Structure formats: structure tokens, C-alpha cells
Amino acid sequence: MRLLADVILLIGAAFTLLGALGLVRMPxxxxxxxxxxxxxxxxxxxxxxxxxxxxxxxxxxLLVIALMILVTNPLGSSTIARALLMAGVQPWKKVESNSTGENNP
Amino acid sequence: MTLTLLETVALAMLGGAVVLSLLRLLLGPTAPDRVVAADTLAVITTSGLVVLAALLASPLYLDVALIYGALAFVGVVAIARAIEGNGS
Amino acid sequence: MTTEPVTREETYLAHGIFLFLLVFLLWIMLAGSLEPGEIVTGLMVALVVTLASRPHLSVFSGLRLSPSAIGPFLAYLGVFFVELVRSNIDMARRVLSPSLPLRPAVVEVKTRLSSSLGRLILANSITLTPGTLTVDVRGEIILVHWVDCPPDSDIESATRAITSKFERHLKGFVR
Structure with a gap:
């Protein structure tokens, strides 16, 4: 039981680390x-x-905390993204690609 | 409680995640980037508080985590509203 | 699957009872005990909260409160968690690959859900699924930031790719 819990904890920590890494690496x-x-x-x-x-x-x-994270975290992110779009921040585009759906029909 | 090897590695990874988000928080380059970093950091902190509760074997920290998460969400929404207002 | 027509008052009462039970359950879960004192306090708090939020009960009007809604709800939960894990593996792959394979674009998708609660759940689901982030909800149009947008995507193909897998189950328990 302890081993299973440890493995799940490790997976969780690994995903958290990857998320933070993405935060640093994304353009x-x-x-x-x-x-x-x-x-x-x-x-x-x-x-x-x-x-x-x-x-x-x-x-x-723990279930209450999990539900709270599940509801508030995507909602908070969407709110920031919406605010950014309204403030006029344009999404980044790769320079060499000419293939974008919405902006280049 | 004594930590197993896997738990120590998991804790180190969580610490690494905090450092990386702090790096984004410091680097910016724009204010929204910092807000996103702060938001992510808040969720990492929430789960970190739960881990702390386990480490200290004290369920009191679970309540702290719950309230911290809720307040962080309210804060993020408030900042997002402020950014929104600047643009229009 | 159409629910039998009910009067406005009846659904209003049903949503009030739903909120009451939800708050009471939350209280018991936070208290973590079933002592009589906790139950009485929980019932009182739930009653006060339900009465105080009466003007906003319409949020729950999107819910289909019938036994036949349980199946779609569970199916939705299953799809949701599978997608959540898939999205993380996908994101991990992108973050770890040196070239950062991204083709980001903002696309529009259409939803057939009419209630605000349904759209909220759909928007949250989109945010947590592979490569998509809900940016804004404008009526039945949802703006989505898509990390890996196919070159020739229009509103129909984007809708099929992003929302259809959730909407199929969501329609079973929200409007």
C-alpha cells in the first residue's frame, strides 16, 4: 500500500514538475x-x-480539496486567457509556418 | 514519519516545480506571464500544503490548503479583471 | 430523452432541495464526522445558504434532475478523466521535445448546450483536455486556444474534434 501511494505521489510530483517546466519553456x-x-x-x-x-x-x-482544484483551476486559467484576449494580447505564431486556421482562412 | 526514497524524490521534484514557477515569476517578461506563474504556483502550494499535512501527520493543514486554494482563485480572478480593464 | 413537462415552481423547489443537499454533504465532508451536533449544524447552515441564494437558484436550472441522468454523468466522468490523463501525456511530450512542436491558433467551436451551467462544465472540460484552452464563451460560440491546430480547420471540424466527445454525455444531464 505504501509503495503504491509512493508511486502515485511520484507521478503527481513529476507532472507538477513538467507543468512548471512547460511554464518556463513555452513561447x-x-x-x-x-x-x-x-x-x-x-x-x-x-x-x-x-x-x-x-x-x-x-x-x-481530500476529496473536497480535489473538487475545488478541479473546478477553480481551469476556471481561473480561462479567466486569465479571456482577459488577455480582451486586452489585445495576440497568440504567438511560428515564423516559418503559414498554416493557421482562424487568422488566415 | 520516515520518508522512503520515492517520497524523497517526489518532494525534490515538487521543490523543483516551485523553483521553476518562481523563475517564470521573476523573468516575466510581461505582467500576464507573472500572473500565470503565480496562479500555477498557488496550485502547487495547495498540493504542497496537503503534502505538508501528511509529513507532519496533522489534518489541520488540510483546512489551510482548502482556504489557501479558494483565496488564490479569488485573487487570480481579481487580477484577470484588472488586466481586462486595461485593454478596453 | 425528454423529461416530462413540469411547472416552474416545481423545478425551482427541486433545485433548492438539490442545493440544500449539496451544501449539507459538503458540510459533512468538511467536518469529517457524523456526530449529531455536526448534522444539526450542517442542516441549519445548508438551510440558511439555500434561502440566502434563492435569487441565484436559476444556475441549477440547467441540471436534469432525473434518475436517467446518472448514467450519462458517470460516462462523462469516465471520458473526462481519460482525457485529462491523455492531455497531460500529450503536454509532457510537447514540453520535453527540444523543438516544441506547436501550431497554436484561436478557433471557434459551437455548442448545442443551452444552459449556462452546461456551458461552464463544457468550457472547463475543454480547458483540461489535450491541447485546448477555453478563452471565452460568447453565447453558443466558445473561443478555444488550440496548441496543435490542423492547417485547414473550420468551425465544424474544430467542433467535432474538441466538443463532441463531451457534449454527447453532457447532454444527458445538463441542458
Missing amino acids: DVYNRIQAGTKAVTLGALSLLLGIGLLYPQWWSK
Whole structure:
């Protein structure tokens, strides 16, 4: 049981690290939001699951925290993205590619 | 509680994640980048607080994590609203 | 699957009871015990919250509160978690590859969900699925930032690729 919990904790930490790495590596703010939100959300859920296996008596509160992260994190990211678009920040485009769907029909 | 090897590695990775998001927070280059970094950092901190609760075997920190997450969300929405206002 | 027509008052009451039970459940989960004191306090808090949020109960009007909604709900949860894991593996691949394979673009997709709650759940699901981030919801049009947008995508193909897998199940329990 401890080993399973540890492996899940490790996966969670790894996804969180990848999300943060994406935050540093991605070229523009929209892509950074993408990397940050997705990986960190799954990382957090995975960490919570791992802790839940270590401390089964905490499951109800952990579930509430997990639900809260699941609802607020994507919502917060969407809010930032919307604000950026309204403020006129354009998404980054690769220089050599001429293939974009919406802006170049 | 004594840590196993896997748990130590997981903790180190979580620390690395915090450092990387702090790096983005410092580098910017624009204010929205910092907001995104702060948002990500808040979620990492929330899960970090849960991990802390486990490390100290104290469920009190779970409540701290819950409130911290909720407040961070409100903060992010408030900042997003402020950015929105600047553009229009 | 059409629900039998019900009067406005009846659905209003049903949504109130739904919120009441939701708040009570949340209270019990946070308290983490089933002592009589907690239950009584929880019931009182849930009642106060439900009464205080009466003007906003219409948020729940998008929910289909019928037993037949449980199947689609569970199916949706399954699809959602599979997509969440897939999106993370996809994102990890992109972040770790040295060349950063990105073809980002903002596309529009159309939703057939009419309630704001349904659109909220759909928008959140889109954000957590492979390579897509909801930017804005404008009526039935959802603006999506797509990391890997195919060169010749239009609103129909984007809708098929992004929303259809969720909408199929979502339509079972929200409007």
C-alpha cells in the first residue's frame, strides 16, 4: 500500500514538475497557461490521491480539496486567457509556418 | 514519519516545480506571464500544503490548503479583471 | 430523452432541495464526522445558504434532475478523466521535445448546450483536455486556444474534434 501511494505521489510530483517546466519553456503566455493548468491540475489530483492512500481517514477533506482544484483551476486559467484576449494580447505564431486556421482562412 | 526514497524524490521534484514557477515569476517578461506563474504556483502550494499535512501527520493543514486554494482563485480572478480593464 | 413537462415552481423547489443537499454533504465532508451536533449544524447552515441564494437558484436550472441522468454523468466522468490523463501525456511530450512542436491558433467551436451551467462544465472540460484552452464563451460560440491546430480547420471540424466527445454525455444531464 505504501509503495503504491509512493508511486502515485511520484507521478503527481513529476507532472507538477513538467507543468512548471512547460511554464518556463513555452513561447507565449497562452501556451504557458495551457502547460501550467493541465499538468499542475493532474499533478495535484495525483498527489491528493497518494496522500489519501497514506492517510485513508482524511479522504473526505481530500476529496473536497480535489473538487475545488478541479473546478477553480481551469476556471481561473480561462479567466486569465479571456482577459488577455480582451486586452489585445495576440497568440504567438511560428515564423516559418503559414498554416493557421482562424487568422488566415 | 520516515520518508522512503520515492517520497524523497517526489518532494525534490515538487521543490523543483516551485523553483521553476518562481523563475517564470521573476523573468516575466510581461505582467500576464507573472500572473500565470503565480496562479500555477498557488496550485502547487495547495498540493504542497496537503503534502505538508501528511509529513507532519496533522489534518489541520488540510483546512489551510482548502482556504489557501479558494483565496488564490479569488485573487487570480481579481487580477484577470484588472488586466481586462486595461485593454478596453 | 425528454423529461416530462413540469411547472416552474416545481423545478425551482427541486433545485433548492438539490442545493440544500449539496451544501449539507459538503458540510459533512468538511467536518469529517457524523456526530449529531455536526448534522444539526450542517442542516441549519445548508438551510440558511439555500434561502440566502434563492435569487441565484436559476444556475441549477440547467441540471436534469432525473434518475436517467446518472448514467450519462458517470460516462462523462469516465471520458473526462481519460482525457485529462491523455492531455497531460500529450503536454509532457510537447514540453520535453527540444523543438516544441506547436501550431497554436484561436478557433471557434459551437455548442448545442443551452444552459449556462452546461456551458461552464463544457468550457472547463475543454480547458483540461489535450491541447485546448477555453478563452471565452460568447453565447453558443466558445473561443478555444488550440496548441496543435490542423492547417485547414473550420468551425465544424474544430467542433467535432474538441466538443463532441463531451457534449454527447453532457447532454444527458445538463441542458
